[in-house]
Every structure is written in structure tokens, then in C-alpha cells.
Amino acid sequence: MRRLLLALLPLVTLLSACTSTDYDLVQTASIPPRFHDKDPQDFGDRTPQHHSIHGIDVSKWQGDIDWAAVKQSGVSFAFIKATEGKDVVDTRFSEYWPKARAAGIAYAPYHFYYFCSTADEQADWFIRNVPRSAVHLPPVLDVEWNGESKTCRYRPSPLTVQSEMKRFMDRLEAYYGKRPIIYTSVDFHRDNLVGQFNEHHFWVRSVAKHPVEIYKDRRWAFWQYTSTGQIPGISGNTDINVFAGSEKNWRKWVKAVSEPKQVAGN
Known part of the structure; x- marks a missing residue:
């Protein structure tokens, strides 16, 4: 556990020293979008284009993916759907994560929570279907x-x-x-999570306004800013996200969380 806590310190330091509003101090008029968007939103001075690290989240609905093209386009990370509830596995998961790894993209599996099954049933299902090698970045709990x-x-x-x-x-x-990591939406966060789980990193959905405007007192690590992005190597719309910190912060955090840890059964 001590090793785990030490590994998390880089991002804790990042989020303490660099809040989501630090980027508002930079003028944004000359910052072009990183990727095409079929339905772009005007975030004003708080544009996600301030952020140097962009990533995607995908599931079977993205179909065939050219992961080399995705990497070449500037995508740094991918959250990949693994499981849902106590008995659903995404049919593309076992294909996507090894290909993301081969392309040099940081990757993490996510679980869509189903409130009609117990937490233990769902944890058992996730563990049964997600090998440790598929957990490069920390796993994600999707609650909405x-x-x-x-x-x-x-x-x-x-x-x-x-x-x-x-x-x-x-x-x-x-x-x-x-x-x-906890992924959540505006309404779910408002109903259940305000002031909770501050020791966890949050990935928040906010496709119309900057997160600081709608997530009360929430420090976030990842921001999903569009669901209509266009990524080379993927047909159709794709969710695009940004990391809160700088490229240097990103490299340090990925190195820390991807190192082998002492876990149960080892």
C-alpha cells in the first residue's frame, strides 16, 4: 500500500498545484482545435485546446479501429469499455486493448455500473474478464x-x-x-457525488460548458468535452477527452501508475 500511495503522489501534486482554472489565464484566440468535431461547442476562454494531452474513449460501437492512425493523429490515451453489470463483456475489448498497447497508446478498461446488481457481483465479473495486463492506467468506474x-x-x-x-x-x-478513476455525468454527480470520493481522480463529462461551471467544487483529472469528435483511424463519432495537466505531468503520472504494484495474490 505504501508503494501505491507513493505512485499516486505525482498526480496528487499536479492537481494541487494546477487546477482546471489555471488554463483560463492564457489567451485562446489563436489556438486551433486538435481534432475535427461535427458539433463543436464554444467554450470561450476555457477551450479544451489549452490542454496538450488528448485521448478517446471507445466501445464496440466504434467498430474497426486503425490504432496506428489514432496514435499518429495525436491521441495519447484510450479508455476502453470492458464490462457492464455482472454479465456483459464488450465484444471488442479483448481486441482493442492489445492493439492500443502495440500502438503506444496509454490505455485503461472501464466498467459501466448497473444498479440492479451488487457491487461484489460486478467486481467479480470485472476481475474475471480483465487481466492485469489490460490495466495500464488505473481502471475506471463509469457511474451515471x-x-x-x-x-x-x-x-x-x-x-x-x-x-x-x-x-x-x-x-x-x-x-x-x-x-x-471515477467517470460521471453532470446529473449523477449532482445527485450523488458532490463532496464525495475526493481521494479518487475524476473523469467528468461536460460537452457544453467548462467543468468548473457545473461541477461544484470538483477537482478533475480528465474532461470529456465532446461526443462528436472525428479521429483519424475511427469511422463515425468518437468521444474526446483531455488530461488536466501538462505533458510533463502526464509523463510522470503514467510512469508512476503503470509500474507493477504489490497486489493480492502476488
Whole structure:
């Protein structure tokens, strides 16, 4: 555990010294977009183009991906859907993560949480289907309301949500030796997560405004700023994200979290 805490210090330092508003001090008029966007938003002076590290998140819906072209376009990282609930595996996961690794793209698996299954059932399923070699960057827990689900629209209380999330993430941290990142949306964060899990890194969705405007007192590490991005090597729309820190911060953090850790069973 001491080694794990030491490994997390680079990003803790980054997020303490460099908040999401530091970039607002820079003039943005001359900053071109890194990637084409079918539905670009005007973020004003808080444009995500301030950030030097961009990445994508993908699932089976992206279909065939030319990972070498993705890397060459300037993509630094990829969050890849692995599992959902207690019995769903993304059909492209076992293909995507080795190809991302071969292309030199930092990668991490993510799990879409299903509130009609228990935290232990879902942790068991994730661990069964995601080898340690697929966890380069820390694993991601994707928590959001899914009002369009045909099988589960249950919305637990905030306390239940928080306790289930903690149980799931504690299981993954114990097994993989890396503290999970939390991905969330505006409404879910507002309903359940304000002031919670401050020891975890957050990946937030905010496609119309800068996160500082809509996530109350939340320090974020990753920002998903569009769902209509166009990435060379991928057909159709792709989510694009940025990392909060500088390129130097990024290199230090990736090196720290990708090193082997002492985990259960080793």
C-alpha cells in the first residue's frame, strides 16, 4: 500500500498545484482545435485546446479501429469499455486493448455500473474478464443514470450509491493495485457525488460548458468535452477527452501508475 500511495503522489501534486482554472489565464484566440468535431461547442476562454494531452474513449460501437492512425493523429490515451453489470463483456475489448498497447497508446478498461446488481457481483465479473495486463492506467468506474435502460432504471439513494461504489472500487484496488478513476455525468454527480470520493481522480463529462461551471467544487483529472469528435483511424463519432495537466505531468503520472504494484495474490 505504501508503494501505491507513493505512485499516486505525482498526480496528487499536479492537481494541487494546477487546477482546471489555471488554463483560463492564457489567451485562446489563436489556438486551433486538435481534432475535427461535427458539433463543436464554444467554450470561450476555457477551450479544451489549452490542454496538450488528448485521448478517446471507445466501445464496440466504434467498430474497426486503425490504432496506428489514432496514435499518429495525436491521441495519447484510450479508455476502453470492458464490462457492464455482472454479465456483459464488450465484444471488442479483448481486441482493442492489445492493439492500443502495440500502438503506444496509454490505455485503461472501464466498467459501466448497473444498479440492479451488487457491487461484489460486478467486481467479480470485472476481475474475471480483465487481466492485469489490460490495466495500464488505473481502471475506471463509469457511474451515471441510465434512464433508457430496458432492464434497470433503479435509482438508489445517495448513501446506497456511495457505499456500492466504494465496495466495487475497493475490490478493484485490492486486486489490481491501482485506485480506480471515477467517470460521471453532470446529473449523477449532482445527485450523488458532490463532496464525495475526493481521494479518487475524476473523469467528468461536460460537452457544453467548462467543468468548473457545473461541477461544484470538483477537482478533475480528465474532461470529456465532446461526443462528436472525428479521429483519424475511427469511422463515425468518437468521444474526446483531455488530461488536466501538462505533458510533463502526464509523463510522470503514467510512469508512476503503470509500474507493477504489490497486489493480492502476488
